[in-house]
Amino acid sequence: MSVGPSAAGPDPPDAPPSEPANPFRLIFRHRVRILDFLFRNSTLFFAVGILAILGTFVLVLVEGSKEPILRYGLNFVAGSTWSPNQAIFGALPFIFGTVMTSALALVFAVPLSLGIAIFLSELAPKWIAEPLGYIVELLAAVPSVVFGLWGLAVLVPFMRDTVDPPLRSVNAAASHAIHYPIPLFAGSVIGQDVFTASVILAIMIIPTISAISREALRAVPAAQREAALSLGATSWEATRISVLNYARVGIVGAIILGLGRAVGETMAVTMTIGNSDSIPNSLFGQGQTIASLIANEFFNDTPGSLYVSAIIEAALVLLIITLVINIGARLLVWRLVKGAGGPVE
Amino acid sequence: MVEGALSHEDPRPTKLRVDGLSAFYGPKKAISNVSLDFPERTVTAIIGPSGCGKSTLIRCLNRMHEVLPGTRIEGRVLLDGEDIYDGDPVSVRRRIGMVFQKPNPFPTMSVYDNVAAGLKLNGIRDRARVDAAVIRSLKQAALWDEVKDAIDGPGTRLSGGQQQRLCIARALAIEPEVLLMDEPCSALDPIATAKIEDLIFDLRKTYTLVIVTHNMQQAARVAEFTAFMYLGELVEFDRTQTLFEQPKQKLTENYITGRFG
Ligand SMILES: Nc1ncnc2c1ncn2[C@@H]1O[C@H](COP(=O)(O)OP(=O)(O)OP(=O)(O)O)[C@@H](O)[C@H]1O
Ligand SMILES: [Mg+2]
Numbered sequence: 001m002s003v004g005p006s007a008a009g010p011d012p013p014d015a016p017p018s019e020p021a022n023p024f025r026l027i028f029r030h031r032v033r034i035l036d037f038l039f040r041n042s043t044l045f046f047a048v049g050i051l052a053i054l055g056t057f058v059l060v061l062v063e064g065s066k067e068p069i070l071r072y073g074l075n076f077v078a079g080s081t082w083s084p085n086q087a088i089f090g091a092l093p094f095i096f097g098t099v100m101t102s103a104l105a106l107v108f109a110v111p112l113s114l115g116i117a118i119f120l121s122e123l124a125p126k127w128i129a130e131p132l133g134y135i136v137e138l139l140a141a142v143p144s145v146v147f148g149l150w151g152l153a154v155l156v157p158f159m160r161d162t163v164d165p166p167l168r169s170v171n172a173a174a175s176h177a178i179h180y181p182i183p184l185f186a187g188s189v190i191g192q193d194v195f196t197a198s199v200i201l202a203i204m205i206i207p208t209i210s211a212i213s214r215e216a217l218r219a220v221p222a223a224q225r226e227a228a229l230s231l232g233a234t235s236w237e238a239t240r241i242s243v244l245n246y247a248r249v250g251i252v253g254a255i256i257l258g259l260g261r262a263v264g265e266t267m268a269v270t271m272t273i274g275n276s277d278s279i280p281n282s283l284f285g286q287g288q289t290i291a292s293l294i295a296n297e298f299f300n301d302t303p304g305s306l307y308v309s310a311i312i313e314a315a316l317v318l319l320i321i322t323l324v325i326n327i328g329a330r331l332l333v334w335r336l337v338k339g340a341g342g343p344v345e
Numbered sequence: 346m347v348e349g350a351l352s353h354e355d356p357r358p359t360k361l362r363v364d365g366l367s368a369f370y371g372p373k374k375a376i377s378n379v380s381l382d383f384p385e386r387t388v389t390a391i392i393g394p395s396g397c398g399k400s401t402l403i404r405c406l407n408r409m410h411e412v413l414p415g416t417r418i419e420g421r422v423l424l425d426g427e428d429i430y431d432g433d434p435v436s437v438r439r440r441i442g443m444v445f446q447k448p449n450p451f452p453t454m455s456v457y458d459n460v461a462a463g464l465k466l467n468g469i470r471d472r473a474r475v476d477a478a479v480i481r482s483l484k485q486a487a488l489w490d491e492v493k494d495a496i497d498g499p500g501t502r503l504s505g506g507q508q509q510r511l512c513i514a515r516a517l518a519i520e521p522e523v524l525l526m527d528e529p530c531s532a533l534d535p536i537a538t539a540k541i542e543d544l545i546f547d548l549r550k551t552y553t554l555v556i557v558t559h560n561m562q563q564a565a566r567v568a569e570f571t572a573f574m575y576l577g578e579l580v581e582f583d584r585t586q587t588l589f590e591q592p593k594q595k596l597t598e599n600y601i602t603g604r605f606g
Contacts (some may be wrong), residue, residue: 125414223449227512229412231463231519232439241462245453336453 040154057319065313067306076313083275084301089310097287098321101194101269102262104283105201108257112202113209114244117213117251120210121217122239133214140207148271151200156272159199160191164284186282190274197273197284201265204260212257216250217243230305249336256329266291290318360385360553361406361441361523366420368401368410374400376577383523383570388554389547390568390585392561394605398577399557400446403525406555407435407441424523437468444523446528448508450500451513456483456492459500459511463519478518486514487544506537513544517552523547526556530563542567559600565567565589573597 030296062069068076068089079090116136120129123195171185185195220243228238244251274286275296288296301307357458361383368376376398377471383389389467391399405418408429421428429437450459460479479496483489488510492503500511509529516524526545530538547569548554558564564571565587571585573596581588581597599605 120357148419221449223447224451226409226412226443226445227449227515228450228466230407230409230438230443230445230463231466231515232435233466234435241466242451245451248453 028328049114058217058316060296061312061316061319065309065316068310068313071306076310077317080279084297084307084310087306089306089313091290091293091310091314093277094288094290094293094314095317095321096279096291097194097273098263098291098318101198101201101273101287101289102259104195104198105205105262106255106259107281108199108202108210109258113206113254113258114213114251116206116210117217118239118244120214120335122235122243133211136207136214137211138207140211142207144204144267146244147200147204148268151272152194152266155200155203156191156196159196160189164189164191164195183282185284187284189284190286192272192274192282192286194273194280194287197269197287197289198283200268200272201262204265205261208261209254209258213247213251213255216247216254219250220246249333252329252333256325259325260322263325264291264318265289266295290314290321294318346416352372357384357386359383360425361555362421362423362426363402363406364416364421364423366402366405367417368398368405368414370401370413371415376405376574379574379579380420381572381579381582383553385553386549386551387570388549388556388568389570389572390564391555391557391572391574392559392564392600393574393580394600395559397574398572400527401577402574403443403527403555403557406523407438409438409443432513439463439556440521441521441523441525442516442519444493444509444513444516444524444526444529446531448505448506448512448532450503450511452499452501454500455497456500456503456511457496459494460514460516460518462556463515476518479514482514482518485517485544485548486510487540488514504537506533506540509533509537509541510544513541521552523553526554528557528559531559538563561589573600575600 011093015018017220057140072079072089076089076091078092079088080092081088081090082093083089113172120133124132167185171182175182175186210230224242224246228242229235233241269289273288273292275292276286277287277288277293278285298308298311359382363379363381363383366376367374379402391402393399401410406422410416410418411434418430422430424437424440424483425529429441451462454462460482461475462479464475468580469478480489483492483496488507491507492498492511495502500508504555509532513526513529513537520599529545530541542563545554545556549569556564556568568585570582571588572582573580573588573592573594575596581592581594583593588597589601592601
């Protein structure tokens with residue numbers, strides 16, 4: 001049994017283990033065994049505890065939303081009208097809003113994040129890479145309400161005045177050219193819309209994805225890169241065929257963590273999405289995600305009412321979406337690892 | 346003390362000439378003013394104690410030295426009379442292949458794709474041509490019989506010795522003119538080592554080989570010429586037999602007889 005050097009107690013740290021005469025050592029060994037036992041069982045306890053907590057999530061949500069589940073069945077997720085006054089609860093607009101803003105955020109964030117990660121780990125000289133790396137990690141830890149405030153103060157006017165109008169003109173011209181309305185960048189521009197919400201989500205998940213991808217890239221042995229270079233690869237080709245390939249499981253993990261953050265993000269989205277309970281008819285339309293719905297409407301009625309129960313059911317849907325994403329990610333990683341051996345060593 | 350050019354006649358032309366080469370890691374000079382000629386289609390071994398600059402020297406021969414930040418070289422390396430440091434490193438590395446000390450197959454690729462990787466980088470995508478080159482290289486690397494049924498399986502499922510032969514096949518697939526090997530057998534058992542030594546001996550018919558080794562018996566077995574380095578300098582370069590049996594330098598004699606330090 002090996003003991004850490006700091007835990008040597010009264011023994012000289014490098015005393016040979018074959019000294020049974022030393023009573024301290026015996027007591028100590030015994031203690032180590034108890035600690036070992038405690039450690040193993042407490043970790044088991046916590047592992048089971050996490051499962052139990054997940055179980056109670058589902059229980060609490062199902063219990064709280066029993067009424068709308070029984071009353072609306074699948075219409076709850078298929079219906080696109082959300083009208084609490086008329087007791088109509090179709091959560092499709094929020095499911096749509098959640099999936100759409102998250103997907104769009106990934107489309108913006110993944111290439112940028114990979115670019116940042118590659119720049120930081122492969123291209124930038126050390127004196128740039130180190131401080132920039134710290135800043136990226138710091139950004140990943142900024143609370144979302146701060147992003148939301150920044151979004152309102154800076155991003156919303158910037159999108160409204162600078163980004164959206166040209167997109168709108170291009171979209172209009174393209175629609176005109178093909179005699180068919182393209183519903184991407186159309187309608188009036190107020191700056192608080194699903195597009196802006198997607199952009200702020202992208203900005204929020206870029207630090208997460210780049211910081212974790214950078215770690216994955218940095219863990220690639222130099223020999224991998226050199227193998228590609230020695231075959232006559234250019235620097236970029238070496239990054240692509242050896243480094244990115246080697247790190248792909250870690251990169252997928254980074255993207256999934258970013259997606260998880262986007263799907264569940266509440267504050268920043270609530271502050272920028274425009275909060276409308278219908279499916280937006282363009283990226284400039286207002287919308288709602290499940291998370292922003294809960295933040296906006298949970299306290300609109302008394303607990304136990306049908307309205308609040310419906311919101312709880314929406315939370316259950318969000319939990320299921322998250323679980324599906326994670327299971328999908330597991331399967332993807334599993335396929336990647338199994339597909340071709342996985343990383344060596 | 347530098348004994349660069351060969352004293353006796355050799356019919357084969359020089360393939361690779363190292364001329365007054367010094368290499369630096371930052372301010373630290375790792376090899377100093379090395380000059381030697383590698384004749385075409387021969388195996389040349391580089392021997393010497395740990396840290397004497399063997400790896401640094403051969404990494405200068407295909408411009409891998411400059412991949413590390415803060416490194417630089419002085420002097421020239423001539424391939425068929427042209428300085429490889431004049432142009433683009435990428436085209437140099439396509440003509441001068443390298444096998445590393447530790448097998449480094451691409452872990453996410455199959456055996457086939459590992460061998461084909463260099464061809465794809467060279468823009469060769471014609472399936473029949475790639476197939477033929479993969480099979481030829483695996484046969485040359487004496488690996489074909491062992492992997493022909495698992496060619497689409499992952500390269501990392503192979504044993505260490507097989508992985509090293511896979512890396513040799515990968516390097517051979519692009520048909521380099523020179524093949525550099527940095528202690529290719531140091532991670533292998535005697536049987537795998539013997540296989541790779543046989544292979545090196547055969548490859549000499551087609552390629553110019555430079556092999557770094559710690560193992561003097563290995564140098565004696567596979568190499569026609571041997572260079573002995575010490576503390577960043579080339580001490581002696583000669584036919585292997587001459588160098589081992591009648592070394593001209595006292596340092597060489599001490600090293601090969603094991604009386605060192
Ligand atoms: N990346 C590096 N940075 C700084 N110094 C280095 C680096 N790599 C090697 N050196 C130094 O250069 C000298 C030559 O090293 P090299 O690796 O070429 O030796 P070697 O003969 O291949 O040794 P070995 O037989 O142990 O592989 C050594 O003194 C070593 O400390
Ligand atoms: Mg070495």
